[in-house]
Amino acid sequence: MNTDPASYICAAIRSVPDWPKPGVTFRDITPVLQNPRSFRVLIDLFVYRYIGQRLDLVAGVDARGFILGSVLAYELNLGFVPVRKKGKLPFRTVAEEYTLEYGNAAVEMHTDAVRPGQRVLLIDDLIATGGTMLAAAKLLQRLGANVVEAAAIIELPELGGAQAVKATGLPLYTVCRFN
Ligand code: PRP
Ligand code: ADE
Numbered sequence: 001m002n003t004d005p006a007s008y009i010c011a012a013i014r015s016v017p018d019w020p021k022p023g024v025t026f027r028d029i030t031p032v033l034q035n036p037r038s039f040r041v042l043i044d045l046f047v048y049r050y051i052g053q054r055l056d057l058v059a060g061v062d063a064r065g066f067i068l069g070s071v072l073a074y075e076l077n078l079g080f081v082p083v084r085k086k087g088k089l090p091f092r093t094v095a096e097e098y099t100l101e102y103g104n105a106a107v108e109m110h111t112d113a114v115r116p117g118q119r120v121l122l123i124d125d126l127i128a129t130g131g132t133m134l135a136a137a138k139l140l141q142r143l144g145a146n147v148v149e150a151a152a153i154i155e156l157p158e159l160g161g162a163q164a165v166k167a168t169g170l171p172l173y174t175v176c177r178f179n
Contacts, residue, residue, distance in 0.1 A: 005041050010176035012038045013154065027154050027178055029125050033067060045175060046072050046123070046151060055148060056118040059083055061136050062107065064125035068153070072123065081113040083122075083136040094142055098135035107135050109143065116144030126154040127174065130161025137170055149173055 012035065014028040032038045046068070055078055060069020062084045073080035086095055086106040093108040114120060120140055127133050133150050140147050147170060155162040155174040165172045 005045050006175050009038060009042050009045070009153065013176060013178075015178070025178075027126060027156075029064065029153060032153070042153065042175075043068070043071050043075060047075050049151075049173060050076060050121055050149075053121075053148065054119055055121050057081055057114060057120045057145075059109075059114075059120050059122045059136065059140055059145075061122070061124040061132055062088075065123050068125060069123045072121075081109065081120075083107050083109055083139060094139060096135040096139045096142070098131040099129075100131065101129075105131075107132065107139060109139050111143065114140060114143045114145040118145050119148050120145040122147055122150045124150075124152050126156070127152045127161040127165065127172070128156045128159045130159075130164040133161065133165055133172075134168065137165070137168070154178060 009032060012032045014031050016026040016028055019026040032042055057079050058069045058073035059081045060066045066082060070080045086108050089108050089110055092111045094111055095106045095108045097104050097106045122136055124133055137147050149171045150165055151173045154176050157177055158179050162172055
């Protein structure tokens with residue numbers, strides 16, 4: 001029986017070779033979410049880490065960060081705010097651009113999503129180059145949030161994103177590392 005929660009979660013992640021293109025191994029969290037036991041263990045890992053940390057909000061990154069972030073916010077009795085891909089939010093927004101392997105992308109938030117000084121946990125499923133997480137953190141900070149920590153299920157150390165996030169002074173928590 002696997003009794004260590006983190007290694008149980010990491011073992012449940014599916015690795016799909018050569019997707020979405022040759023040479024990339026896609027780390028697929030859908031089996032973790034699909035199984036009620038692993039879904040609960042995963043969310044409980046985050047609850048255990050963040051309960052009692054005087055957080056005000058959970059911010060989740062489009063799209064897989066929404067799945068984790070909204071459930072976690074509910075469990076922690078907190079509100080949830082989305083960090084969306086550009087062009088999806090209807091009200092006044094702020095945007096932050098970041099670099100992808102080919103070209104640029106941008107994430108957006110509503111200007112009233114966070115009040116200055118609010119203690120926010122930022123969550124996504126995976127950190128690769130770190131571009132998405134860093135752009136999301138910058139957006140929150142521009143709105144005056146105190147981003148207490150960034151969290152993800154998976155980090156890919158070879159792509160340097162976790163290092164890049166930590167280099168900005170933002171604490172980062174991840175459950176699994178894959179090379
Ligand atoms: C994936 C993943 C992270 C991001 C990580 O999202 O869910 O958000 O890439 O990559 P990075 O660290 O190099 O920025 P994707 O942009 O594929 O969007 P999706 O969640 O809508 O699939
Ligand atoms: N986002 C960026 N790189 C990824 C990977 N290898 N697996 C899943 N999502 C990703």
